[in-house]
Amino acid sequence: MTVDRKTEHPVDPLFTKRWSPRAYSGEPIDDATLMRLFEAARWAPSASNLQPWRFLYGKAGTAAWQPIFNSLVPFNQSWAAKASVLIAVVSRVRSTPPGKTEKVDNVWHAFDAGAAWQNLALQASLLGWYAHGMGGFDNAALRQALNVPEDHAIHAVAAAPARTRRRGGLRPRVPPRDRRRRGRCHCHPA
Numbered sequence: 019m020t021v022d023r024k025t026e027h028p029v030d031p032l033f034t035k036r037w038s039p040r041a042y043s044g045e046p047i048d049d050a051t052l053m054r055l056f057e058a059a060r061w062a063p064s065a066s067n068l069q070p071w072r073f074l075y076g077k078a079g080t081a082a083w084q085p086i087f088n089s090l091v092p093f094n095q096s097w098a099a100k101a102s103v104l105i106a107v108v109s110r111v112r113s114t115p116p117g118k119t120e121k122v123d124n125v126w127h128a129f130d131a132g133a134a135w136q137n138l139a140l141q142a143s144l145l146g147w148y149a150h151g152m153g154g155f156d157n158a159a160l161r162q163a164l165n166v167p168e169d170h171a172i173h174a175v176a177a178a179p180a181r182t183r184r185r186g187g188l189r190p191r192v193p194p195r196d197r198r199r200r201g202r203c204h205c206h207p208a
């Protein structure tokens with residue numbers, strides 16, 4: 019399988035092979051493969067190792083799939099209808115840090131959930147499956163449908179994973195530029 023993505027600096031092909039397809043075969047995902055994705059997510063770093071992420075999923079053909087699908091905006095429904103599994107990426111916004119007894123706001127919960135999602139997406143790609151994150155969904159409707167507690171944030175829905183029928187049109191990236199001074203920070207827009 020070829021990847022027509024050119025990097026400015028050498029990186030492992032792991033990073034350029036991952037992509038977000040919209041053409042899915044509809045092939046069912048077996049539990050062993052799905053659990054490998056969640057296992058990869060589990061090994062993401064997190065502030066104080068609190069691991070605030072949660073993945074709420076529904077496999078195609080099960081009752082759990084429909085409420086997640088229903089929350090998607092029409093454009094996403096148009097292509098995610100053949101997703102093998104839909105996953106809501108959620109994280110706990112308040113946690114009890116190590117050595118403490120009271121819950122406090124975990125200001126890194128979203129950062130950590132993003133890291134876990136990326137682990138999942140990369141593992142999917144390595145296995146020849148492809149996960150596609152979506153921000154286009156009705157957050158409130160999904161919260162109600164899945165009964166997500168108030169102290170959990172819903173970040174995204176992932177149509178994941180599904181073998182794709184088509185490759186091509188891989189999205190490029192903004193090329194790295196020189197460092198710029200932004201206010202008092204040196205900023206590198208990678």
Ligand SMILES: Cc1cc2nc3c(=O)[nH]c(=O)nc-3n(C[C@H](O)[C@H](O)[C@H](O)COP(=O)(O)O)c2cc1C
Binds near residue numbers: 037038039154189
């Ligand atoms: C938080 C987030 C929200 C996204 N929302 C959508 C979405 O609603 N619909 C969609 O088709 N793609 C969505 N995407 C996919 C991006 O468009 C895609 O990752 C980006 O164009 C880069 O392409 P690549 O993932 O193939 O490298 C989203 C990705 C992320 C990370």
